[in-house]
Amino acid sequence: MENKKCTCGHINPYGTILCESCGRALTGEAREQKLYDMRYEGSARRSQTYNKSIIDKVWNFFSSVKVGIWLIMLTLIGASFGTILPQEFYLPNNVDPSVYYEDVYGVFGKLYYIIGFYDLYNSVWFIALIAALGVSLVIASLDRVIPLYRALKKQRVDRHESFLKKQRLFAQTDEIPNEIDLQTVRNQLKKKHYKINEENGALFAEKGRFSRWGPYVNHVGLIIFLVGSMLRSVEGLYIDELLWIREGETLQVPGTKGEYYVKNEEFTVENYGEESDPEVFNEALERVGTVVKNYQTDAVLYRDENNELPGAEPQLIELAKDDIQVNQPMKFDQFAMYQTSYQKDEMKAMRFALQNKSTGEEKGELTVDLFEQQDSYILGGGYKVELLGFYPDFDGFTEEGEPKSKSPLPNNPAFLFNMISPEHPDGEVSFVEIQNTMEPLGETDYKMTFKSLETRDVSALTIRKDLTLPVLGLGGIIFMIGVIQGSYWNHRRVWIQNKNGHLYVAGHTNKNWYGLKKELDLILKGTSIPAPEDQVEKNKK
Amino acid sequence: MELASLSSNLLYAAFVLYLVATFFFGGAIRDKRSQSSVSGWAKIGFVVTVIGFMTHLGYFFTRWIAGGHAPVSNLFEFIVAFAMMLVGAFILIYSIYRVSILGLFTMPVVVLIIAYASMFPRELSPLIPALQSDWLYIHVTTAALGEAILSISFVAGLIYLIKAVDQTKAGKKTFWLEFVLYSLISVISFIIVTTSFNFMNYEATFTWVDSNDQQLKETYSIPALVGPNQGDLQTDNRLAPIVDTPPLVNAKKLNTLVWSLGIGLALYTLCRLVLRKRLGAALKPVVKNVSLDLVDEISYRSVVIGFPVFTLGALIFAMIWAQIAWTRFWGWDPKEVWALITFLFYAAFLHLRLSKGWHGEKSAWLAVIGFAIIMFNLIAVNLVIAGLHSYA
Numbered sequence: 001m002e003n004k005k006c007t008c009g010h011i012n013p014y015g016t017i018l019c020e021s022c023g024r025a026l027t028g029e030a031r032e033q034k035l036y037d038m039r040y041e042g043s044a045r046r047s048q049t050y051n052k053s054i055i056d057k058v059w060n061f062f063s064s065v066k067v068g069i070w071l072i073m074l075t076l077i078g079a080s081f082g083t084i085l086p087q088e089f090y091l092p093n094n095v096d097p098s099v100y101y102e103d104v105y106g107v108f109g110k111l112y113y114i115i116g117f118y119d120l121y122n123s124v125w126f127i128a129l130i131a132a133l134g135v136s137l138v139i140a141s142l143d144r145v146i147p148l149y150r151a152l153k154k155q156r157v158d159r160h161e162s163f164l165k166k167q168r169l170f171a172q173t174d175e176i177p178n179e180i181d182l183q184t185v186r187n188q189l190k191k192k193h194y195k196i197n198e199e200n201g202a203l204f205a206e207k208g209r210f211s212r213w214g215p216y217v218n219h220v221g222l223i224i225f226l227v228g229s230m231l232r233s234v235e236g237l238y239i240d241e242l243l244w245i246r247e248g249e250t251l252q253v254p255g256t257k258g259e260y261y262v263k264n265e266e267f268t269v270e271n272y273g274e275e276s277d278p279e280v281f282n283e284a285l286e287r288v289g290t291v292v293k294n295y296q297t298d299a300v301l302y303r304d305e306n307n308e309l310p311g312a313e314p315q316l317i318e319l320a321k322d323d324i325q326v327n328q329p330m331k332f333d334q335f336a337m338y339q340t341s342y343q344k345d346e347m348k349a350m351r352f353a354l355q356n357k358s359t360g361e362e363k364g365e366l367t368v369d370l371f372e373q374q375d376s377y378i379l380g381g382g383y384k385v386e387l388l389g390f391y392p393d394f395d396g397f398t399e400e401g402e403p404k405s406k407s408p409l410p411n412n413p414a415f416l417f418n419m420i421s422p423e424h425p426d427g428e429v430s431f432v433e434i435q436n437t438m439e440p441l442g443e444t445d446y447k448m449t450f451k452s453l454e455t456r457d458v459s460a461l462t463i464r465k466d467l468t469l470p471v472l473g474l475g476g477i478i479f480m481i482g483v484i485q486g487s488y489w490n491h492r493r494v495w496i497q498n499k500n501g502h503l504y505v506a507g508h509t510n511k512n513w514y515g516l517k518k519e520l521d522l523i524l525k526g527t528s529i530p531a532p533e534d535q536v537e538k539n540k541k
Numbered sequence: 542m543e544l545a546s547l548s549s550n551l552l553y554a555a556f557v558l559y560l561v562a563t564f565f566f567g568g569a570i571r572d573k574r575s576q577s578s579v580s581g582w583a584k585i586g587f588v589v590t591v592i593g594f595m596t597h598l599g600y601f602f603t604r605w606i607a608g609g610h611a612p613v614s615n616l617f618e619f620i621v622a623f624a625m626m627l628v629g630a631f632i633l634i635y636s637i638y639r640v641s642i643l644g645l646f647t648m649p650v651v652v653l654i655i656a657y658a659s660m661f662p663r664e665l666s667p668l669i670p671a672l673q674s675d676w677l678y679i680h681v682t683t684a685a686l687g688e689a690i691l692s693i694s695f696v697a698g699l700i701y702l703i704k705a706v707d708q709t710k711a712g713k714k715t716f717w718l719e720f721v722l723y724s725l726i727s728v729i730s731f732i733i734v735t736t737s738f739n740f741m742n743y744e745a746t747f748t749w750v751d752s753n754d755q756q757l758k759e760t761y762s763i764p765a766l767v768g769p770n771q772g773d774l775q776t777d778n779r780l781a782p783i784v785d786t787p788p789l790v791n792a793k794k795l796n797t798l799v800w801s802l803g804i805g806l807a808l809y810t811l812c813r814l815v816l817r818k819r820l821g822a823a824l825k826p827v828v829k830n831v832s833l834d835l836v837d838e839i840s841y842r843s844v845v846i847g848f849p850v851f852t853l854g855a856l857i858f859a860m861i862w863a864q865i866a867w868t869r870f871w872g873w874d875p876k877e878v879w880a881l882i883t884f885l886f887y888a889a890f891l892h893l894r895l896s897k898g899w900h901g902e903k904s905a906w907l908a909v910i911g912f913a914i915i916m917f918n919l920i921a922v923n924l925v926i927a928g929l930h931s932y933a
């Protein structure tokens with residue numbers, strides 16, 4: 001594999017099609033072309049040069065833009081399938097996807113589940129597609145950017161006439177311009193921000209070469225972004241926890257290894273009101289009913305000073321107070337704590353009175369804390385109530401007639417009381433649930449009368465730490481710089497060359513030919529130098 | 542209240558101005574001298590467009606002040622903002638290329654979009670907590686601007702196809718071109734259907750049963766061809782539905798769709814009967830003087846200009862906001878996925894153009910598909926696929 005020496009003396013890497021320096025064609029095929037393929041300046045790309053070993057084949061596969069486009073289209077189509085039915089992670093909690101999809105969406109749902117589309121974005125094939133896209137991005141870029149860089153760096157001011165003739169924008173005349181005309185052109189070119197080089201009666205003007213690197217810069221940005229999104233699985237970089245916290249509670253912040261504690265002082269949901277908020281909203285409020293204005297947890301953040309000491313009681317130091325709202329997380333250390341969800345009016349305690357059924361007299365009141373019950377409540381005067389059983393989430397009776405509880409959460413509390421009175425020193429048994437009282441061991445003289453309910457709100461806070469964000473941000477910024485660089489600037493070149501009594505004018509741009517043509521018309525206006533013609537259009541006619 | 546009604550009047554004025562501008566751009570086509578230089582008609586058309594745009598901006602900012610937040614928070618506001626961005630994008634592209642035919646095709650689309658938007662509830666609505674952020678307008682306006690610039694590529698592509706597709710023989714190309722035109726007519730049909738029945742105060746209430754066996758009520762404002770699951774008509778003297786739908790389908794929206802497509806088909810057939818040729822063929826004389834290469838370049842250039850704006854607004858700003866409001870920058874929500882799909886599609890467009898030399902007609906078809914994807918995300922995903930983004 002030898003380097004190729006051009007007639008002009010320049011030594012080109014093996015595989016070069018157009019001499020990097022003077023632009024002469026180095027292959028028979030290129031010599032035959034009516035117009036040169038200028039995409040990569042006819043430089044030596046690995047993928048166009050070698051095709052023997054396995055490595056060559058893999059390289060060539062991934063460096064092909066055709067393959068790249070396929071990968072993009074497959075990812076696109078694949079991703080769209082995931083939006084037909086809700087993904088698994090958007091299903092309501094506690095449902096089993098294997099039955100849910102069939103239950104709700106019938107046969108189609110079942111099929112969707114079986115194919116695995118219910119969790120499409122975590123599926124092996126989807127991730128593999130994205131990985132292939134990444135590989136293709138790297139290889140295709142490397143295959144082009146290096147030779148392109150070389151070719152643009154080595155280009156000479158004056159070019160071989162064949163090179164000029166085979167440019168898309170080209171004109172030729174035998175009239176040699178005078179110095180005044182040339183000076184006008186120079187001034188015009190400068191006005192349009194071209195950099196001008198002159199040598200041996202040849203003028204070469206160029207601008208916006210940096211825009212050629214745009215695609216490669218944006219691909220680098222994409223790669224950084226993709227790598228960043230894989231970093232999540234690295235231990236310690238990413239934490240995502242949910243904390244349900246009741247009003248008045250102080251709990252350890254999960255994910256912080258016991259270092260931080262948070263207290264929920266109060267949780268509020270506020271709605272828009274027709275009086276309290278601007279009148280302009282009244283019409284909307286009338287149509288849709290209530291609209292929520294704010295979800296808020298008044299939180300206090302503590303640090304446990306004794307966290308490092310094994311076995312020591314926590315010693316909490318207040319660090320900050322903040323009202324956590326949607327769109328306004330509380331930030332501390334590298335964490336952010338978000339308002340995510342809530343449950344209104346969880347039952348906290350119930351108040352009962354012990355009442356004589358026949359006289360209606362109340363002998364005293366007691367409060368059962370649903371989270372911390374006492375075995376008995378002494379009312380004085382010989383009256384006492386014992387709590388024989390507590391069923392926080394009452395769910396009917398077992399076959400043996402025992403009451404049972406679905407969960408430890410006080411969603412539907414039921415109580416088995418033993419009411420002791422001077423008349424009944426051994427007590428009478430009463431089973432009390434919401435809106436229903438039973439007397440399982442026979443009719444009683446006393447009963448428990450429900451007085452009041454104490455409730456409180458529960459707030460759900462998401463605790464998140466994501467150290468991959470800076471990487472993703474960097475990728476995003478580089479990507480944007482790259483696309484802007486490649487999109488809003490063009491690489492334009494103009495050659496005006498006086499050779500053997502002929503004058504050649506040629507122009508090249510990587511995109512937006514119409515713009516270059518208009519610019520050249522303007523630059524050459526009023527001079528004897530002809531404006532180059534678009535040979536592609538001319539050939540069409 | 543003053544400001545809010547001033548705002549609506551400004552929008553109304555902009556609407557009329559855009560309509561007027563359409564006629565001037567139309568006049569420019571008839572002007573035989575228009576080939577080389579920009580004709581007087583087109584100049585007036587452009588000035589009227591710019592005044593309309595100012596008025597439209599006036600609507601936007603007065604409504605912003607009246608409601609205390611950027612008017613991009615419900616479907617009506619968002620579509621109107623998108624129309625505004627479309628005019629902005631047109632002004633941008635027109636000042637580069639000065640092709641009056643672009644105005645003749647863009648302005649009616651803008652008029653159509655505003656009319657479409659006004660079919661949805663128009664009152665000022667308060668912001669739910671998730672939307673209370675400056676990122677609301679940063680993200681939404683940039684995304685809408687990007688989509689608008691990309692849509693100009695569709696307009697140019699459509700002009701290209703009308704000129705380039707051979708109407709002497711029927712085939713796949715003529716079919717799909719007619720299909721695109723029919724889709725546009727269906728939007729007109731949607732507006733006609735909705736306004737007419739609105740005007741007649743049509744109302745029919747149904748009780749129906751959802752997938753959890755709950756009995757619910759639904760009120761139709763156009764006659765029900767498609768009724769809800771086990772629907773029971775409660776209003777007297779109203780059309781009984783021809784078919785019932787399964788509980789998962791939103792019957793009311795499907796019904797509206799059926800009406801729009803049906804009346805659209807009737808309108809389309811009527812046009813065909815009157816014109817005695819395909820609509821594509823009928824429009825051909827309008828684009829007679831167009832240079833194919835120039836509209837091709839306009840179409841491509843709009844993608845090149847719009848792609849970075851779209852990426853910034855619809856993906857990057859979106860991710861930043863999602864991180865703040867929803868605790869994660871990306872969650873595969875349908876709206877997010879469709880923004881990604883749009884991004885990938887235009888990336889494929891650019892690569893096809895660059896490497897496979899997909900210029901001219903192929904590229905024009907791609908521009909049409911791209912616009913279809915944008916519209917799908919703008920309208921269908923909001924209405925059909927429920928997700929975090931779906932507006933009330």
Ligand code: HEM
Binds near residue numbers: 064212216222486
């Ligand atoms: C989502 C993924 C991708 C995005 C967003 C993207 C973006 C871009 C953009 C914006 C350009 C510039 C286009 C123009 O200036 O008209 C470009 C060029 C290019 N891309 Fe990609 N790209 C992606 C994937 C790929 C893949 C998978 C390949 C692999 C084959 C690839 C290969 C190229 C090549 C070869 C160029 C042309 C460079 C040149 O000729 O100057 N891209 N890309």
